[in-house]
Amino acid sequence: MKDLETCRKEIDEIDAQLIDLFEKRMGVARDVVKYKAAHGMKIFQREREIQVVNKNLARVKNKVLINYVRNFILNNMNLSRAYQASLMPNSPLKIEQPKRENIKVGYQGVPGSFSSQAMKSYFGKDVASTNYERFEDVFIALKNKEIDYGVVPLENSSTGAINDNYDLINKYGFYIVGEQSISIAQNLLGIKGAKVEDIKEVYSHPQGLLQTSQFLDAHHIRKHRYLNTAAAAKLVAENGDKAIGAIASTEAAELYDLDVLAPSIENDKSNHTRFIVFARHLEAPIDATRISMVFTLRHEVGSLYEVMRIIKDHFINMARVESRPLPGNPWEYYFYVDIDGNLGDYNVLAALQELKATTDSFRLLGNYERKEA
The missing domain is CATH 1.20.59.10 (Chorismate mutase)
Structure with a gap:
């Protein structure tokens, strides 16, 4: 030996x-x-x-x-x-200046919805806006140049990601240029004179129903999915039935002349929703702190680990990762990753260059400022 x-x-x-x-x-x-x-x-x-x-x-x-x-x-x-x-x-990034005058913004829902609140928080109350019935309608409007920016929810702190909008960002090739997080207080609304014990059925967006499930179950109220919270409030106002309620904001209650029968009934009192602002072109303000990207990986052991290793080796904080099925490729996925950083940082650019070399496909989704209301 x-x-x-x-x-x-x-x-x-x-x-x-x-x-x-x-x-x-x-x-x-x-x-x-x-x-x-x-x-x-x-x-x-x-x-x-x-x-x-x-x-x-x-x-x-x-x-x-x-x-x-x-x-x-x-x-x-x-x-x-x-x-x-x-x-x-490095291929120079084509970064455009934000549009500051005569802005027109699109959002999903109706006036009084949480998307409407997020839009006003980000752009101001006097911004010109158009509301659309579906999430994808906002993306189509941006594609057709009917609007300059779109606003849609991407993630709720208690119920998770709104996956449709992850897929739509990738499908249309747009860029995230801003983020607005707002506190979500869900309320039980009813027509004038109604009481909580009168309500037998309630209408709201699926997220609204999920976020208030404990209250609704405790009061044996039947749940119905609807386009969005404010549209549900409008439905209740038009129906005029004491037995039908809506889960929506106090702004929607005021807008459609409804009573707040039970305020703040959300399961999680720290309930927040993260909305993204998206545009046709990449914008990267000097005070941007968050970078989003989407990529695919070769279908083999360790490929996701390599991405994580690159981010770690460059001492960059990864804020979140979300996977979505890759259409036509069973058990393969798109990966959406958010990291902290700014495109003006050489270390960040070096990491992105290395990620491009490691992934099957890679697209920068945006570098933007995060705001909270």
Whole structure:
């Protein structure tokens, strides 16, 4: 049996050879990225990486080491991609100035809805606006240049992501240019003279029903899904039935002349909804603090880990990650990731460049300021 000191000496000698070979390998990687840049090629070449892995696994004599060799080769290629990404010329981002005059904003719902409140909090009460029935109608209006900005909810603190709007942002290729978070107080509304015990059925947006489920269940009130909270309030006002109520805002109660039968009945009293402001072009104000992106990954072990590693290695805080099914590809996903940062930071740009080299597809969704009401 070899003594420990002999083993360590042999490892040091092997490490010296590995370092020498590693430097030579990265030197060749530098030549590779020059060729790729000159010919407009992506850094990540899936078929080539599969060939490299398989070719090297076939060279392994001690088959017990197969998995270790696979990880060794994959790690080397990951490092090579990161190095190539740092050398690849950055394509200048086309950033436009925010529109400040004669702005027209679109939102889903009717006057008095939470989307309407978020829009006014972000743009001011006097902004010209158009309301639309469906979330996608807002995106279509922006595409058709009927509006300059759209406002839709993206996430609630108690019920989670509104996944339709994640998908629509990606589908239409728009950019997130702002975020407005508002406190959501859900109220039971009824016609004048109605009382809580009169209410047998209630209408609201599915999120409104979810956020007040405990109160509704405790009072045995039947739930009905409706387009949005304010539209539900309008329905109740037009119906005139004491047995029918709505879950909506106090603004909707005032707008449609309803009584607040039970205020703030949400399950979570810290209930907030995050709304995004989106536009046709990328805007990145100097005080922007949040970056959003969407990407797809190769369908293999460790691919998501590599993304997380890059973010960690650049000392960037990842605020959230959300996955959505990739249409036509069972068990594969889009990944939406938010990180803290600004596009004026070289370290952030370097991380984004490396992420582009690691992912199958990558799109920057925006760099924006976050506001709270």
